[in-house]
Amino acid sequence: MGKVCKSCGHYYSGDYCDKCGYGKPEKVSAAAKKYRRAAKRKPERMQTEEDKKLYAKWAKEEKAEAAERRKDPKARQHFLIVVALATAIVVFIALYQSGAIFSNTREEVVEQYFNSISHGDFDKFVHCLPKEIKRDYESDRLDSGLSKEEYMKALYQDFTDKYGAGYSIIITYGNENQLDTADYNMEGYKAQYGTAPNLREVYEMVVNVEFRGTKATEQAKLYLYLGRTSGYWKIYGMTEDVGTQNEDGTPNEGELPPVVNEEEDFPAKE
Numbered sequence: 111m112g113k114v115c116k117s118c119g120h121y122y123s124g125d126y127c128d129k130c131g132y133g134k135p136e137k138v139s140a141a142a143k144k145y146r147r148a149a150k151r152k153p154e155r156m157q158t159e160e161d162k163k164l165y166a167k168w169a170k171e172e173k174a175e176a177a178e179r180r181k182d183p184k185a186r187q188h189f190l191i192v193v194a195l196a197t198a199i200v201v202f203i204a205l206y207q208s209g210a211i212f213s214n215t216r217e218e219v220v221e222q223y224f225n226s227i228s229h230g231d232f233d234k235f236v237h238c239l240p241k242e243i244k245r246d247y248e249s250d251r252l253d254s255g256l257s258k259e260e261y262m263k264a265l266y267q268d269f270t271d272k273y274g275a276g277y278s279i280i281i282t283y284g285n286e287n288q289l290d291t292a293d294y295n296m297e298g299y300k301a302q303y304g305t306a307p308n309l310r311e312v313y314e315m316v317v318n319v320e321f322r323g324t325k326a327t328e329q330a331k332l333y334l335y336l337g338r339t340s341g342y343w344k345i346y347g348m349t350e351d352v353g354t355q356n357e358d359g360t361p362n363e364g365e366l367p368p369v370v371n372e373e374e375d376f377p378a379k380e
Contacts, residue, residue, distance in 0.1 A: 216313055216336050217283065219343045224279040224319065227266055232258035240337070240344045242303035273323025284316030284331075291337075299346075309337040 115127040219238050226235035232251070236244040251261045263270070269277060289312040300306035315334045320327065331351035336343050 214343055216286070216315060216343050219336065219345060220281065220283075220315065220317060220334060223345055224281055227262075227269070228277060228279045230259055230262040230266070232262050235262065238345050240307060240339075240346060242299075242305060242307075246303070269321065272326055273321050273328070274325035275323075277321060277323030280320040280322060282318045284318060286313055286315040288313050289335075307337070307339045309339055311338040312336070 113123070222234055223238040225231070226238065236247050239247070251258065254261060254264075256264060291309050291312050296306040296309075313336050315336060317332045317334055319330045319332055321330070333349045333351065334345060335347045337346050338344075
């Protein structure tokens with residue numbers, strides 16, 4: 111059945127006026143608002159029950175519109191940005207801890223360790239060690255009053271005296287075995303350094319080391335113990351195979367690089 115629009119007088123047959131939009135629930139047209147303002151001036155004593163219901167409906171719609179306008183139009187956008195940022199942080203942490211990003215390999219840390227010794231590079235040297243041992247070396251250097259170069263020279267002066275200035279260290283890899291972290295007790299490490307890392311992986315690596323210089327050449331077979339935490343491999347200790355011989359067949363009595371954990375080469379097996 112056709113209707114006459116109360117706002118613009120247009121004849122329409124649907125649920126709302128297709129000319130001015132009067133009666134459309136999700137949108138109140140400018141013409142409809144104008145009609146409402148005029149209708150509201152109608153004295154209450156002259157309002158019919160139908161008028162009162164219509165005015166109440168308008169009041170509810172206008173209240174909802176006002177509440178919508180008060181909302182921050184960028185609130186949802188800000189919320190989505192926060193959610194996306196939080197998700198990115200979680201993913202980054204997971205990748206970092208898994209070693210997928212910002213990581214190194216066991217071979218890289220071993221090579222850097224021996225290269226830093228032969229080149230006297232303090233920063234690269236301590237970077238191969240866990241933060242607790244690194245902190246001890248840094249503290250000891252500061253207490254000594256030596257520069258980084260002077261400290262490394264003093265730390266490995268015996269090597270220079272024995273093999274000659276500019277000696278080189280050549281390494282070749284032997285077998286490596288993954289160890290069960292549950293088999294190792296970190297209490298000794300914690301007692302010495304005050305804290306102990308949570309190792310995700312532990313490996314024993316056999317490394318054949320040749321110290322070659324102008325004064326002498328010597329070989330050693332070392333067992334290095336490497337642990338990984340937060341994506342990075344670090345050297346926790348080393349022991350020497352005492353059966354190693356020099357090139358001339360005599361027993362190898364040469365000194366080795368300082369053991370990084372002097373009390374225990376590695377956390378002891380339980």
